[in-house]
Amino acid sequence: xxxxxxxxxxxxxxxxxxxxxxxxxxxAKALGYLGAEKPRFYRFGVIxxxxxxxxxxxxxxxxxxxxxPHWRPGLGLVISIxxxxxxxLCGWFLDVVFQTELTDQAIQAEVLGxxxxxxxxxxxxxxxxxxxxxxxxxxxxxCWGSFSIPLIAGGSFGQNxxxxxxxxxxxxxxxxxxxxxGLLQSIFISAIGFLFLQKSxxxxxxxxxxxxxxxxxxxxxxxFFIYFIASLLFVGSYFLGAFQSIxxxxxxxxxxxxxxxxxxxxxxxxxxxxxxxxxxxLLYFWMTSKWPDEVLKFRYPSEVLxxxxxxxxxxxxxxxxxLGLCLAILFLPAVWRWNHIFIKTKISEYLVQxxxxxxxxxxxxxxxxxxxMSKPICFSSAIGACWTCG
Numbered sequence: 001x002x003x004x005x006x007x008x009x010x011x012x013x014x015x016x017x018x019x020x021x022x023x024x025x026x027x028a029k030a031l032g033y034l035g036a037e038k039p040r041f042y043r044f045g046v047i048x049x050x051x052x053x054x055x056x057x058x059x060x061x062x063x064x065x066x067x068x069p070h071w072r073p074g075l076g077l078v079i080s081i082x083x084x085x086x087x088x089l090c091g092w093f094l095d096v097v098f099q100t101e102l103t104d105q106a107i108q109a110e111v112l113g114x115x116x117x118x119x120x121x122x123x124x125x126x127x128x129x130x131x132x133x134x135x136x137x138x139x140x141x142x143c144w145g146s147f148s149i150p151l152i153a154g155g156s157f158g159q160n161x162x163x164x165x166x167x168x169x170x171x172x173x174x175x176x177x178x179x180x181x182g183l184l185q186s187i188f189i190s191a192i193g194f195l196f197l198q199k200s201x202x203x204x205x206x207x208x209x210x211x212x213x214x215x216x217x218x219x220x221x222x223x224f225f226i227y228f229i230a231s232l233l234f235v236g237s238y239f240l241g242a243f244q245s246i247x248x249x250x251x252x253x254x255x256x257x258x259x260x261x262x263x264x265x266x267x268x269x270x271x272x273x274x275x276x277x278x279x280x281x282l283l284y285f286w287m288t289s290k291w292p293d294e295v296l297k298f299r300y301p302s303e304v305l306x307x308x309x310x311x312x313x314x315x316x317x318x319x320x321x322x323l324g325l326c327l328a329i330l331f332l333p334a335v336w337r338w339n340h341i342f343i344k345t346k347i348s349e350y351l352v353q354x355x356x357x358x359x360x361x362x363x364x365x366x367x368x369x370x371x372x373m374s375k376p377i378c379f380s381s382a383i384g385a386c387w388t389c390g
Contacts, residue, residue, distance in 0.1 A: 006161060028092070077153045105119075335380040
């Protein structure tokens, strides 16, 4: 049973991550076209790319099923939902990678008149290999940790590791077995992370950049219109499905939603604040030791185990505070890796220069790290707050 669950998780995560990375490449070229030809709408394009990240998993599943009503649960449906969920996020990451790591190579290729295929296979992909591996690992982690999507849409592939842990605790009351499976899962994920990230360096990127060189290698009008139509279909299906759900919902359900909505918003703000201040604290420790990055880039908290950790905490500090704390622990590795995937400046050089000039670490943090990292960390914490609402 354990091997079957690991096999299902591995198949779903590998196929989904490869497909997302492949289609995300073209999404990045669509964003590149939007940034080059319609720069005023680039920020809106990024919001559309991240729109699925703000949706509860159940709503996302219903939106895909609304478009594909005859698609039965199984491997294909889970992969499709995972792709819809993460393709925009991957495309945004890749767009930033193209602009920050390949501009010089693109200028040279433009002068030499290289074709698209020759540029990407001889210059582009070899140059950004490290970034591609980090993005692939990030996507693999997101797909591996999915619980509700395989459970609802997986069919015979629905029993992944997270679902198995849930069954061990909820149905069999086998806490010892669940903990052992969670431990094996953490070791497995850490081993994969070590293989992918052992040679990676801590880079900090920035999205507040000017497109000084709009290379034709980074943009595609064709893929822009393809993804534009696909986005319209998805957003339309989501709002149509939501409207129908509200229309058929009972009055008691609508009253319950209105009653618990303020509490959900307060909980989301609490989780966002926890993530923000925790990341800032870890960033301060990162100046003297790389242990926050070394630990969090491999750490993988189980959604199910965090859920039952909430039951333990609720006996001591209250259920709402416990829920916010467990959600912050669950989201922290993802948002920490998020900031090390899409932010890139010469921050290390700034810190070295500050150290040479005799600046204390406290001064370096307040005048260098905090101003540069405050907005990205605030943004990633806001994403965590949105995940809380879902």
